[in-house]
Amino acid sequence: MSRDSTASLSTGSGRRDFLAAASVVLSGSLAGCSGVFAAEDDQVNVAGSSTVFPVTEAISSAFSEENPTVNVSLSKTGTGGGFGNFFCAGRTDVNNASREIADAEVEQCGNNGITPLEFPIATDALTVVVNPNADWIDCLTVEQLQEIWRADGAQNWSDINEEWPDQEFELYGAATTSGTFDYFNEAVLGEEFNHTSEYYATERDRTIVQGVQGSEAAMGYFGFAYYSENPDSIKAVAIDDGDGCVEPSTETAKSGEYTPLSRPLFIYIAKESLTEPAVRDFARFYMERAATDLVSEVGYVPITEEQRDENLEKLEAAIEEVTE
Template identity: 45%
Template sequence: MTELNSEASSTASRRKFLTAAAGAAGALALAGCTESSTADDGSKSITITGSSTVYPLMSAIAGEYAAENQNIKPTVNRTGSGGGFSNHFCVGNSDFNNASRPIQPAEQDKCGENDVEYVELTLATDALTIVVDEDSFVDCLTVEELARVWESDSAATWDEVADRFPNEPIDRFGASDTSGTYDYLIENIQGEERGHTSDYTATEQDNQIAQGVKGSENGVGYFGFAYFFQNPDGLKAVGIDSGDGCVKPSLETARTGEYQPLTRSLYTYPSMEALGKEYIADFARYVVGETTNEELVAENVGYVPLSDAVQEEQMQKLEDAIEQAN
């Protein structure tokens, strides 16, 4: 088998694994109130909302758990970090909310208003990835150039970003404003005062971003590294120069912290009420237990697993929360 064929086979295997895991996890769209409950057949449900970036990781873990525990039905939904907090978790309609950035003060207030208590658990490390078409003239962007692409008063053509680029219109694809990735880009690249352009195709479906960018030689998009890791065909990951030269996103540069400022932590937030249920506490322990699983987290999904020391800290935090919930 050639190296190229081996890489293609590996990518196909990752996709097959994640598709099977998502199916086992019962990844369905939300429809009204979807709190954890016991079904007529005796099975028990767990509702998980939030980040599309965390979605492939949580789906993989939930899928494996469901395969081992036939009476437990975890459902993972892509609502965006903010959409999950505001519309579901902080009003008491989901058991977990996944997030690609920490919970924000306004969301904390909304949870407080509805007596929703929670614990923050770190799951993995991501390299937020800027992608272009594989034939694009863009190979590397400085942080300031990236800001010009995505700020509110954004550049209309690539030569307005940098003189080395041609006079071609910028075709943007990115996360919706309910996304934690959208928030992260503003906070760590443009800054709040420069905001985020509205001149782009917005979606919570990261695969749609990938497809849009693939169809445009002038296109650019962003999403979690897992989506590039699983769908590299036709795309190129752009290097970022934060002052020390161009660094490409990868598991290794995220692990070492070289890829800045787009290396970030990924989280899940179980509610204290949910952790008071033994089967949900067991699921939460399983989730944290899998965060050091190199094969699942890195090789199959595309994120950096936790170190043993950090996993122990997260497990202790979870155990303290479970004890408090009971």
């Protein structure tokens, strides 16, 4: 398939993936949300980043075991899609986010009477992956990544290195509603370049895994958790940011060696939703568990105990304000 034809799939696949994602819930469905705030006494609604999804899913499962009467609804909509369509529209209580909230999103929330509270919950090593049979590639410089992923950039592998195959790239990446897209754009392409539109765009990271598994010429990028689930069927590419090739891992993300693709992950909680006991309980539980091996087990770096305590202090102050 040519890159021109993959470009035509970008918008359509994003729409299909959004509709499919809305049905991916831990329990319950966002479709039934109504009113200014979605929370009920026994309901917590969460949407947003597919990158943060594995962390929230794991913590939600542990929470549900201890709180079986609380219904936690969890959906993948992308960071931007979560903010714009759900959280700032008053339809969810929590938004998973692989980037910080944008000024326009803060304004949208404010216009709807919603106060977003930011909590860092993990560190990710955003990972570039290729097919295991692509034995010519183990490491890329940031400049080479720019050439592959920028608009009007390289078309074939041989455009990057003449010793590499004269095969056209088959690219898989995050949809434009994704915080991963935003972060990759900022960290790799910067202000100088625009992200190519000639790629398979999706909010479903496992679709990227399947695409890369299926083609020797493929490349994709997503959160480290999705690579750590599939280390034998896809290959992670080391990144050279000027100091040599560094492989993505929880260790290199934690140490700061893996640049420029190490990034903080967040959840945002609507302050107004903290009037609901279920949301308060869920938020406290989340902050405690974000500093544990539960985060490590899904492939990310947990927050430190100091960060956990800062999160809890911020959370308790907000709870006190809305419950006085």
